[in-house]
Amino acid sequence: MARTQDQRRAETRARLIDAAADLFARKGFHAVSAEAVAEAAGRTTGALYNHFGGKEGLLLALLEVWKDQTAAELLAGFEDVIVLDERLAALFEVLTRDDGDRGASWLLLEMELWLHGARDPEIGEPLARRYAGIRARLAEGLADWADTAGVPLRRSPERTATAVLGLLIGCAVQHRLDPPAVETRAVVEGLRDLLGLPDGPPHDHHLSRLAPKGEHPCGSTC
Amino acid sequence: MARTQDQRRAETRARLIDAAADLFARKGFHAVSAEAVAEAAGRTTGALYNHFGGKEGLLLALLEVWKDQTAAELLAGFEDVIVLDERLAALFEVLTRDDGDRGASWLLLEMELWLHGARDPEIGEPLARRYAGIRARLAEGLADWADTAGVPLRRSPERTATAVLGLLIGCAVQHRLDPPAVETRAVVEGLRDLLGLPDGPPHDHHLSRLAPKGEHPCGSTC
DNA sequence: GTCTATAAAAGGATAGAC
DNA sequence: GTCTATCCTTTTATAGAC
Numbered sequence: 001m002a003r004t005q006d007q008r009r010a011e012t013r014a015r016l017i018d019a020a021a022d023l024f025a026r027k028g029f030h031a032v033s034a035e036a037v038a039e040a041a042g043r044t045t046g047a048l049y050n051h052f053g054g055k056e057g058l059l060l061a062l063l064e065v066w067k068d069q070t071a072a073e074l075l076a077g078f079e080d081v082i083v084l085d086e087r088l089a090a091l092f093e094v095l096t097r098d099d100g101d102r103g104a105s106w107l108l109l110e111m112e113l114w115l116h117g118a119r120d121p122e123i124g125e126p127l128a129r130r131y132a133g134i135r136a137r138l139a140e141g142l143a144d145w146a147d148t149a150g151v152p153l154r155r156s157p158e159r160t161a162t163a164v165l166g167l168l169i170g171c172a173v174q175h176r177l178d179p180p181a182v183e184t185r186a187v188v189e190g191l192r193d194l195l196g197l198p199d200g201p202p203h204d205h206h207l208s209r210l211a212p213k214g215e216h217p218c219g220s221t222c
Numbered sequence: 223m224a225r226t227q228d229q230r231r232a233e234t235r236a237r238l239i240d241a242a243a244d245l246f247a248r249k250g251f252h253a254v255s256a257e258a259v260a261e262a263a264g265r266t267t268g269a270l271y272n273h274f275g276g277k278e279g280l281l282l283a284l285l286e287v288w289k290d291q292t293a294a295e296l297l298a299g300f301e302d303v304i305v306l307d308e309r310l311a312a313l314f315e316v317l318t319r320d321d322g323d324r325g326a327s328w329l330l331l332e333m334e335l336w337l338h339g340a341r342d343p344e345i346g347e348p349l350a351r352r353y354a355g356i357r358a359r360l361a362e363g364l365a366d367w368a369d370t371a372g373v374p375l376r377r378s379p380e381r382t383a384t385a386v387l388g389l390l391i392g393c394a395v396q397h398r399l400d401p402p403a404v405e406t407r408a409v410v411e412g413l414r415d416l417l418g419l420p421d422g423p424p425h426d427h428h429l430s431r432l433a434p435k436g437e438h439p440c441g442s443t444c
Numbered sequence: 445g446t447c448t449a450t451a452a453a454a455g456g457a458t459a460g461a462c
Numbered sequence: 463g464t465c466t467a468t469c470c471t472t473t474t475a476t477a478g479a480c
Contacts, residue, residue: 112337115333115334190384452476454471455470
């Protein structure tokens with residue numbers, strides 16, 4: 001197989017961005033040297049500067065990739081049909097899981113980017129568009145759900161999405177510092193409030209079964 | 223007036239912490255040199271190292287001061303009596319106001335500290351205690367309010383407080399990147415959901431008047 | 445206690461070889 | 463395109479004067 005130059009170039013680019021995502025998330029942008037990123041990617045600073053023009057450019061490129069990648073992942077649970085306690089819980093756990101792999105640092109890198117974006121419009125603008133996109137997709141999902149489940153939203157899909165995303169982020173932030181203080185159940189209950197659902201059962205998940213499309217998910221107990 | 227050495231020392235300490243709060247919030251911890259902080263405080267690095275042993279120590283000391291200072295400010299609106307739309311709105315605006323002074327950078331410094339705390343337990347532990355304290359006071363305030371207003375909370379004061387704080391933080395984060403996308407009204411409505419209140423009036427604030435203690439704040443329209 | 449001066453290290457960025 | 467070698471700047475941290 002004859003690798004073209006383009007392929008090689010693309011791989012270097014990908015490796016650098018990958019390494020940057022990992023290191024920036026774990027240690028923070030300023031705490032990581034350009035050389036450290038290059039080394040982790042199995043390349044040198046020369047390649048890094050050739051591709052991105054510097055550390056800042058690398059951050060920007062990282063954001064662009066990050067943009068679509070995680071939005072899809074986060075919203076996978078909502079794209080479908082019925083909002084269940086488990087689905088809401090899973091949504092939150094995407095933000096808070098602390099396994100060894102990249103999931104661990106999702107929130108960290110997200111906040112790292114946010115912090116830069118809040119200070120530098122060049123980062124802030126694309127980041128704002130990213131959040132807007134997430135909200136839009138979430139709003140769409142929520143509207144569909146409300147339609148399907150027959151539970152009218154308490155307000156516009158857009159406002160509901162903003163609040164839902166806000167609650168998720170804010171609870172994840174608290175959770176990271178003190179996991180036991182933010183039970184998943186508390187978050188799910190809050191999300192139910194925002195969606196205009198009554199309380200679920202106190203300690204089990206009987207309401208969480210899937211319901212056939214068009215039917216109300218909770219039978220008559222909701 | 224004869225200044226004692228202790229007074230002078232205390233002032234230097236205060237000036238350094240003050241300057242650090244300002245600079246760390248505006249530019250980020252790593253982007254600010256120890257010398258820059260010292261200069262902004264009208265001192266030199268010698269004094270800084272004498273007091274705090276380095277930049278890291280300064281950050282830690284800053285956190286300790288920050289700890290009580292802003293919790294009180296944030297919760298001032300809740301300590302009192304009735305939860306009104308205006309009070310809820312004011313609560314959010316404490317987090318998002320962007321005037322020239324320190325209020326502008328409150329959220330930035332908060333996230334700056336959070337990011338360090340998420341990576342370094344030495345920062346994370348006191349920070350976690352700080353958040354726990356805020357939640358506890360907020361929970362107390364909410365319980366009192368529910369009692370006074372005769373509106374039972376949908377769940378325990380602790381869980382309610384966690385969700386309320388989460389929604390505030392998460393919405394403030396979104397707001398910072400894209401203010402028009404997060405209307406104050408949307409946040410207030412979300413908070414009302416969490417507190418188990420019905421929707422307020424669509425576009426005015428007739429329900430927001432103060433009510434005498436012990437009476438239901440909204441008369442019969444709530 | 446605070447300042448001045450400086451040592452020692454690290455990081456960002458570039459030039460030229462291959 | 464990528465690597466090696468290097469320059470220049472900034473930063474941390476300390477030692478000693480006052």
